[in-house]
Amino acid sequence: MTTESPKPRAGARFVDAFLQSPFAGLTPWIVMSLLSGPGRFEESVAAALALSILFLFLSHRRGGALKPLEVFDIVYFGCLAAIGLFASDTVITWLETWSGEMSSLALVVFAFGSLLLRNPFTLPYAKETTPEEYWSSPLFLAINQRITLVWALSFTVSAAAGLFGDAVLGQPDNFWTGWIIPIGALLFALSFTEWYPDVATARAPREPGEPEEVAPPLLKLFEFLPPFVMGVGIAMLVTDNDPDWLAIALIVVGIVAGAAFRRTGARRPAASAG
Numbered sequence: 001m002t003t004e005s006p007k008p009r010a011g012a013r014f015v016d017a018f019l020q021s022p023f024a025g026l027t028p029w030i031v032m033s034l035l036s037g038p039g040r041f042e043e044s045v046a047a048a049l050a051l052s053i054l055f056l057f058l059s060h061r062r063g064g065a066l067k068p069l070e071v072f073d074i075v076y077f078g079c080l081a082a083i084g085l086f087a088s089d090t091v092i093t094w095l096e097t098w099s100g101e102m103s104s105l106a107l108v109v110f111a112f113g114s115l116l117l118r119n120p121f122t123l124p125y126a127k128e129t130t131p132e133e134y135w136s137s138p139l140f141l142a143i144n145q146r147i148t149l150v151w152a153l154s155f156t157v158s159a160a161a162g163l164f165g166d167a168v169l170g171q172p173d174n175f176w177t178g179w180i181i182p183i184g185a186l187l188f189a190l191s192f193t194e195w196y197p198d199v200a201t202a203r204a205p206r207e208p209g210e211p212e213e214v215a216p217p218l219l220k221l222f223e224f225l226p227p228f229v230m231g232v233g234i235a236m237l238v239t240d241n242d243p244d245w246l247a248i249a250l251i252v253v254g255i256v257a258g259a260a261f262r263r264t265g266a267r268r269p270a271a272s273a274g
Helices: 010-019 022-035 041-061 068-086 089-116 123-127 138-168 175-203 225-238 244-273
Strands: none
Touching: 010 022, 010 041, 022 041, 022 068, 022 089, 022 175, 041 068, 041 089, 068 089, 089 138, 123 138, 138 175, 175 225, 225 244
């Protein structure tokens, strides 16, 4: 009699999926951006550094390979933490204003640098969910180069928005430049990371007799938009960001667009079945 190995629990599967995604390495940066502000530099850096160490530990415990982004996280936030311990009040005040833009620019340099070295930072994450036989294929490398490029552009948009909010508007906590634009860029990069591999694989040349694959529609790339737009409208109302009519309009647009996306998605499988 043979016994099957127990399946991992849902929580364990979620943790595995999280640690195998570039989002794990980027979470400390997101946490720092959310916590940073006047009087909170040390706390935001400490939280980001603690998360970086925690995720590295969990990844190692679960058999994951060491990833350049994980190392970069610890080195970068470790340096900021050391600066916070010994810097003067003037330097700390400067960092409270500009640390967000510094972090975004650091990610831009890291991401584009990994492309120049032909070692896209998303590659180690992709290897953990892809059979080893495909690791050396040109398609696998090309997919990760494009995904890493989209992440690099996302970091660039975040840095540019933050710089505009701080240097031009003089508002480090501006609702649009400090929150909405960077979050939107992040969500697009996440969606592209999920969408593009199936598209590239479906479009790749095939050997004679090899079955065709159906590429996911372009609409799937933008499925995040309706809830995001609705969330922006709700956030405007909650945070009293005028005008209220725009907030309500965004909520309505998000609801209507979400319903349209669901109808389109429901029709597509039916059409394919026919």
